[in-house]
Amino acid sequence: MTWAYQDGGFVPADGAHVAADDAGLLHGRGLFETFRARQGRVYLLERHIGRLRAGAAALDIEAPAELDRLPTTVQELAERCELPDARMRLTLTAGRQAGRPSLVLHARPATDYPSDAYTSGVTAAIATTRRNETSPLARIKSLNYLDNLLVREEARRAGADDALLLNTRSSLAESATANLFIVGGGDVLTPPVEDGALPGVTRSAVLELANAAGIRAGEATLTIDDLQRADEAFLTNAVAGMLPLVAVDRRNVGAGEPGEITRRLRARYEEAAAAP
Amino acid sequence: MTWAYQDGGFVPADGAHVAADDAGLLHGRGLFETFRARQGRVYLLERHIGRLRAGAAALDIEAPAELDRLPTTVQELAERCELPDARMRLTLTAGRQAGRPSLVLHARPATDYPSDAYTSGVTAAIATTRRNETSPLARIKSLNYLDNLLVREEARRAGADDALLLNTRSSLAESATANLFIVGGGDVLTPPVEDGALPGVTRSAVLELANAAGIRAGEATLTIDDLQRADEAFLTNAVAGMLPLVAVDRRNVGAGEPGEITRRLRARYEEAAAAP
Numbered sequence: 001m002t003w004a005y006q007d008g009g010f011v012p013a014d015g016a017h018v019a020a021d022d023a024g025l026l027h028g029r030g031l032f033e034t035f036r037a038r039q040g041r042v043y044l045l046e047r048h049i050g051r052l053r054a055g056a057a058a059l060d061i062e063a064p065a066e067l068d069r070l071p072t073t074v075q076e077l078a079e080r081c082e083l084p085d086a087r088m089r090l091t092l093t094a095g096r097q098a099g100r101p102s103l104v105l106h107a108r109p110a111t112d113y114p115s116d117a118y119t120s121g122v123t124a125a126i127a128t129t130r131r132n133e134t135s136p137l138a139r140i141k142s143l144n145y146l147d148n149l150l151v152r153e154e155a156r157r158a159g160a161d162d163a164l165l166l167n168t169r170s171s172l173a174e175s176a177t178a179n180l181f182i183v184g185g186g187d188v189l190t191p192p193v194e195d196g197a198l199p200g201v202t203r204s205a206v207l208e209l210a211n212a213a214g215i216r217a218g219e220a221t222l223t224i225d226d227l228q229r230a231d232e233a234f235l236t237n238a239v240a241g242m243l244p245l246v247a248v249d250r251r252n253v254g255a256g257e258p259g260e261i262t263r264r265l266r267a268r269y270e271e272a273a274a275a276p
Numbered sequence: 277m278t279w280a281y282q283d284g285g286f287v288p289a290d291g292a293h294v295a296a297d298d299a300g301l302l303h304g305r306g307l308f309e310t311f312r313a314r315q316g317r318v319y320l321l322e323r324h325i326g327r328l329r330a331g332a333a334a335l336d337i338e339a340p341a342e343l344d345r346l347p348t349t350v351q352e353l354a355e356r357c358e359l360p361d362a363r364m365r366l367t368l369t370a371g372r373q374a375g376r377p378s379l380v381l382h383a384r385p386a387t388d389y390p391s392d393a394y395t396s397g398v399t400a401a402i403a404t405t406r407r408n409e410t411s412p413l414a415r416i417k418s419l420n421y422l423d424n425l426l427v428r429e430e431a432r433r434a435g436a437d438d439a440l441l442l443n444t445r446s447s448l449a450e451s452a453t454a455n456l457f458i459v460g461g462g463d464v465l466t467p468p469v470e471d472g473a474l475p476g477v478t479r480s481a482v483l484e485l486a487n488a489a490g491i492r493a494g495e496a497t498l499t500i501d502d503l504q505r506a507d508e509a510f511l512t513n514a515v516a517g518m519l520p521l522v523a524v525d526r527r528n529v530g531a532g533e534p535g536e537i538t539r540r541l542r543a544r545y546e547e548a549a550a551a552p
Contacts, residue, residue: 016296
C-alpha cells in the first residue's frame, strides 16, 4: 500500500488532498522540496528544511511545527511504503484564506535516472524560455514550477535529456530541474543565485566537497561561450546527485564524456550522501 | 451556505478539494479564469471558456465535457450561493499522474473594487519583477500566478493600487491582474501578446467596442515613455471591467484624472456587459 503524510498523520496516498481554494492551488502560493531517502535517511535534510522555511518566510507562510519532526516522518513514511530507496516530495501550501498551511509528503521509488546517465553522461538543449532572475520566485522553490517542466519536455521531444535556461541577460542560469556546473582549467564554477540559479542543496554540498578536496570551486556568471570552452560540465540535484553533462545542443562539452574532475567529485558526493 | 461546483456536482465550498499529488498543485499545471456573474450571467463567458480550452490544449490537459454546461453551472451556483453579483473563479487542473483533470468553480461576492476606483481612477507602480514574455505561460492563464500577486502586494505596500510589469526587453506588458491601455492622439493602444500581455477577454472586447464606436484601437509595443506622454490610460479585466489609470510611480498620467475616451468607452463596456 502506498502512504502519504499529511498535516500530522499518515493517510493512504490516494486520500491526501488539499482544499480547492488553497492558495497553493489557486496561485501556486507554496513551496516544495524533492529529495532522495535511502533507508529512510535523507542526505542534508536539514538544508532542505531550511530552504523550505526561508521560502515560507518570503511568501509569508507560517511554517508548521511538524516540520521539526520531518526526519522521523521521512523514516516512517519510507518504512510504511516499504521503499528502501525513495524519491520524496514535500509540499507546503499557503492554505485557504485566513486558514492554515498544509504540509504533505509523498514517496515513490527512486527510479528516475538510468545508471548509464552517470557512466555516459546526459545531454541538454538550450531552451527558448528564459529563466526570469528578476522574480523573487527564481530564488525559492515555489509551486510555480511549470516553466521548468515545459522546457524539459521540449528538450526531450528534441532528443535531449534536459534543458539549460539562460536568464534575461543571456547568462546561464541552471537546467530545468538541476543546477549547472562547468569545469575549466581545473576550476569548478556555477552561476550565482543572482543569475537565476536556484540555491540548490546539492549545489552547495558539491561546492563544499570540491573545496575540501583542494579543487577551487565557486560562483561565476557563465555564458554559452564558457560552456562551449569548458573541459567538463555536470548537473546537480538532490534526487539525481551529480550527472555528467556531455553535450549541449548536439555539441560535445569537452571530450563529450564524463570528465575526471566530475568523476572524482561524484565519488566524494556519493560517499558523503551514502554515509550513515 | 456557500457552495462550490466540483467535477459534476455541487458541494459545500469547504468540501471542494483536489488530490495533494494533482499536477495542478505539484507544479501549477492547470488553468484558471476569473469573471463576474451578474444575475447568474457572465459577459462573454464563451470567450473565457475558449481561452481555458486553448490553455488546456497548450498544457496537454483534456478539457472535460462538463465545460459545455458551464453557463448553466454558473447560474445554478450563483442561485445556490444567493449571489446576484458574484466574482467567480474557475480552476482546471491537470490531475494526478494518469488521472483525470479536476474542474472547480468557486463564487464570492463581487466586492473587490470600491466605486471611487472608477470615478477617481487607480494608481500603479512599476514592478522590479519583469514579465517573462519568453515563456509560453505568458500567453495562458496558468496556475503559475504568484509573480502577479507578489508584484501587486509590493505595489500596495508602496501605496499604489496595482503594479505595471515591463517585459525582459523593457516594454510594457500589463498590470499585475489586468491589461493595460493608453490613449494618445485619440488612439487607443495596448501591448501585443508577444510583449507579454495576457490575451484578456475584456481586452479584446474593449478593442472591438472602441473600433465599433469609431475610435481607432489596436496593439502596439509601448514603453514607459509612451505611458508618460499619454493623454489617458486604463486597465481592464473581467472582474473590474475598465479602471481608469491616473498615476504611475506617483506621476500623473495625462491630467491625472479619468479621461474622456476612457469614460466613453467604459460607458459602452458597462452597457454591453449589463445587457441581458
